[in-house]
Amino acid sequence: MLNNFVLPDTLPAASEMIVCSMALLIILVDLFVSRSQRWMVSLLTILTLLGAALMTLVTADGQTTLSFGNMFVDDLLADFLKFLTYFAVIMMLIYSRSYLAERGLDKAEFYVLVLFATLGMMVMISAANFVTVYLGLELLSLSMYALVAIDRDSVRSTEAGMKYFVLGSMASGLLLYGLSMLYGATGTLEIGGVAQAVNQSEAPANLLVFGLVFTVAGIAFKLGVVPFHMWIPDVYHGAPTAVTMFLGSAPKLAAFAITMRLLVYGLFGLAMEWQQMLLIMALLSIGLGNLAAIAQTNIKRMLAYSAISHMGFMLLGLTAGVVGGQVDPFTAVNAYSSALYYVVAYVLMTLGTFAMIMLLSRSGHEAELLEDFKGLNKRSPWFAGMMLIMMFSMAGIPFFIGFFAKFSVLLATIKAGYTWVAVVAVIFSLIGAFYYLRVVKLMYFDAPVDTGPLRSDIDMRILLSINGLAVAFLGMFPDTVMSLSTTALVRSL
């Protein structure tokens, strides 16, 4: 046996190894630093992620490399998504530094859990095997459950953690069940092998579709689309804002990655089946998300419903890949890259929006009600302007990045012949515009309740300004990111 053992090529997973070993190291380091030296832990985490980013950049060669016995894939899509993940996490860490410190949450556990969650996302992004998908997903989810409940003295936070855990485990179970059926039908756990088996129609069709339904349900839970969305508002609301920001940003990239890996790379042969499911879920999400968001008075809940509708919009892009059973690579790439671009745009906007909530929060006061945004223009015209950009971008008004995200998805949808779907989607966007406009109204038209100046650190202010300007700038010059999304997909298909 031992003679057959070949050491796997570890280079493709070098950044994963960096993150993993540093996470373990940080636990140790924390034992030796005093409370006043806590900043070192935070800095070390950020440096870890920068190191991983550098490693990803260095090893990115645009080739698709399989390693660890075909369980792990390193392609351009993986590099692209990982790169974005690092930066989303780094931004989250910078935004939330003082928020955590004020609430005594800046323990090493937080940073370690964030790193493990990041590692989970990286594994999901690079998964080439059902087992790897599941492994990454569980690593992410378990770290997330703990993070949501990290403010253990808060009833709401622990309750949210519990809810998330119970529902999340059930979704993992569903996914696992679906994957095991797919394994039963195709006889392989490798995503490439599954694709082959499906294409050669060796596998029993009923079993495949049955497995597909459970798999889609599991994925839908992770994305948070209707009817698997129930956890989103409660968890977004209950978790500390820093964790909500984390939950709402980078994991969407990873969830998109497993959607691509499982449905597009693995089960492309069943595209006509899963496209229908995604289409229904997408329309329900856009409808319910936008309608329910109107009724919210808590901005975190409002953003939760908005997240549901955005993920629905993103799914529309995925439903437009295969038209009438005919596979046209050009159409497919167009559709999937529009979805990818949407996720990227969404993550950027979400980070900025939650950062605004943390900017307005102080110790002992969570600025999570819509009321807290009243009269922001009088307190700080600059940051009111940043929030204005975020809100109009989310509503899909040009010149901001959200418009071109919606535009590219609509284009893919209409190209696939679903013009009526596009019409329904834009009508719900109109309804959605109302609640984004309401935030702008509170900031600009109303008098402030709290007239004190904003207090926050300079690094957060700078980063938030860059984030806001990026949303505007990438809205004016969207081509670079769009082309990158497309290239990443083309090279990896």
Added chain:
Amino acid sequence: MNSHLLSIAIWVPIVGALFVLALGSERRDLVRWLSAVVAFVSFLVTIPLFMRFDSSMAGMQFVEHASWIPRFNIEYFLGIDGISMWFIVLNSFITVLVVLAGWDVIKEKQAQYMAAFLIMSGLMNGIFSALDGILFYVFFEASLIPMYLIIGVWGGPNRVYAAFKFFLYTLLGSLLMLVALIWLFIESGGSFNILEWHQLRIDMAPQILIFIAFLLSFAVKVPMWPVHTWLPDAHVEAPTGGSVVLAAIALKLGAYGFLRFSLPIVPDASHAMAPFIITLSLIAVIYIGFVALAQEDMKKLVAYSSISHMGFVTLGFFIFNPLGVEGALVQMVSHGFVSAAMFLCIGVMYDRVHSRQIADYGGVVNTMPTFAAFFLFFSMANAGLPATSGFVGEFMVVLGAVKYNFWVGAAAATTLILGAAYTLWMYKRVAFGEVANRHVAELEDINAREYLILAILAIAVLVMGVYPFPFTEVMHASVDNLLKHVAMSKL
């Protein structure tokens, strides 16, 4: 003809506005002077547009062509023809007046106020010169943001309602237009070039659908009856400058959209739907004329009069003869001057008395003789008195309409009676008679700044009324070319 004049006309006010914003509202004098300079420079750069305009050419001039988003073949494609040229000049001109009009009146957040108008001005120049579908759309939608803030931040007591209504109404129309634009992109094999779309062959059924999508978008903007209800609200609540820009320029965007998109891209559907549009236009002219008669709020009255006048414009477009289209265009420019002047006049009174109710006035001529003279002149122009600009356009459209169908022309001509009735009756109640109350007795006549603004507008209205030739001359070639397109079936 490769110059960057159009880009300059778009981006000078926008970049200038960013500098104004950066000054902050504390430095009032600096803010006001910088805004005035930016607005004036933006106006100056549009002067070469008509000085160097070649009116014998039907095609696009001052064309700028660059790739913007190659991924979707979206281009930064600008150009103007005889149809759009005057609106850019008018827009930049009105912006100067708006900045001057907000000089003393706006006390709060003046930097943001000025910046919003400058950005609005740049975006509207973009709309009038964009020749790429998405570029047009982007400017079209983005212009909602400053207007939303203008109404909501500096508006009257019911401003929140008006601002939301304005935004959502307009967004509904434009989102459907986006779907139509994307559909055209796919149908044309991957091009957002509006001029290429003019050549595109489309079947009747999609033509009708596209026409409806465009109609919803532009009809809200014009606004046509029955989707006009946002306009009176927006006008009443908006600050004076907001009303001026809304009436003088923003309403023209919808009408312009008909000429640039609906008529040439889907001519067959336009012909098929023409009776419908003509009916709506006549309802706007007559019914809204009566509605205006019943108003007790001056701003609302002028708002309804705007809707009625814009009904004339859409009527002129859909009778498909050169007289009608040119008359409608002249009417648009003229209405830009006259409605701006009317709102500024009402603003002058409002700043002093803080009421727009007709009943609160009476005998204004006794205390403000100079102002009353100007107000009378603009009221006459609004009623379409010969020798003012208001007459030229209406007369041309009526002539065109009679050619098309006598009864349509006869119905349209009632506007001359109705317009005179509501405007002059309002004028009589506000200006003539005994001094009605203490507030009117305390009125002071207009100051030099207000005098300047109104005098400039009065000259413009008079020149255009007496000698409209330069205005119509530049339109001939482009309008003929447009109608040639519209006459050709694309089935």
